Amino acid sequence: MEEVVAMEPFREGKPLWELHLFNYPTSHAASSVILKLQHALGDGYSLMSAMLSCAERADYPSRPFTFPSSSSKPCFGKEQRITTTRFWRIWDTAVKVWRTTSDLGWRLLNVTRREDDRSAIRSGNPGIVSVPVISPRIVLSLDRIREVKNRVGSTVNDVVTGMIFYGLHLYNHKMGCDLEGRRMTLLMALNTRITKEFQSVKEMVEAKTWGNESTLVQVPIPSCADVENADPLNFVLEAKKIINKKKKSMMPFMMTRLLKLLWNLKGPEAVSLYYKDFVNNSSLVMSNMIGPKEKIKLADQELKNVCFFLTGLPNSVVASVMSYNGQMTVAMTIEKGFIDPKLLVACMHEAFERISDSANIGMHA
Secondary structure (H helix, E strand, O other): OHHHHHHOOOOOOOOOEEEEEEOOOOOOOOOEEEEEEOHHHOOHHHHHHHHHHOOEEOOOOOOOOOOOOOOOOOOOOHHHHHHHHHHHHHHHHHHHHHHHHHHHHHHHHHOOOOOOOOEOOEOOOOOHHHOOEEOOEEEEEHHHHHHHHHHHOOOHHHHHHHHHHHHHHHHHHHOOOOOOOOOOEEEEEEEOOOOOOOOOHHHHHHHOOOOOOEEEEEEEOOOOOOHHHOOHHHHHHHHHHHHHHHHOOOHHHHHHHHHHHHHHHHOHHHHHHHHHHHHHOOOEEEEEEEOOOOOEEEOOEEOOOOOOOOOOOOOOEEEEEEEEOOEEEEEEEEEOOOOOHHHHHHHHHHHHHHHHHHHHHHHHO
């Protein structure tokens, strides 16, 4: 269903959104609803807020939705944390300045010139946008992800990113593609809003944060010479290390302002060309969103699962990650005829099981 809807362009003279109802059973649910939205309407944060404003909790309709925390637990007490914060405040500022300068310079000089190598997950097909896609899904238990998170002192996002890193390595290995020495990067969508709390549509309109307040952060996909014998937890730890470095940089916020300046000077076509080259040169695009812990009730119908897909990108693999009601769904948009969907899903499941088993072994050692 998703594949058919994704390939149909928006009709001229019609709104930039469509609602498709498939009132027959599938392997996922008794019926399905697909809401197709043009990204020009807003980013995932804005659109999720709009959807929830039209819905209510299935258990207690009068109560607001609540959202899980993805952060890691602090490893020291309040007094020690205050002392540590004071001691490292100047150092932390210096690190942010250095990482921001380094990231910004590297991105401006190389991002539109350096292209990822071809691999089993990147065809490099120049006409990929018009190629049909397939949309497999991986559904995981959020509690099991948290077990790994607590074991390694990371975040939920670190665990999922590490699983994707590991799964991609397993897939390339099974496809006979040697990744040693190959350049592979992942583009991660990042919400640049200052607030960490979920806001209603009214609150975002009043704060002028409605719309596309997100940017893309380039993350190197770590290489591994012997993936079959590698420690699965190393992929999570490497993801944590890379993402933490990006958190120390103000580059995403600076790039947002520079792109707004480019828009004012050169127009939207220049910004579009920049993003086109940026995305086209990468191996994978990943976007994640935190959904409510409670089941959503929409038009008197409980939603069994909620996920989203990103389409129309020049990549062979796009991963859209969303939590909802105790589950984490990784929805993939993949190039039909190039990516083996069953093998890719199997590799992702295998990666998570190995990571989970390794975390449990370490916990009881």
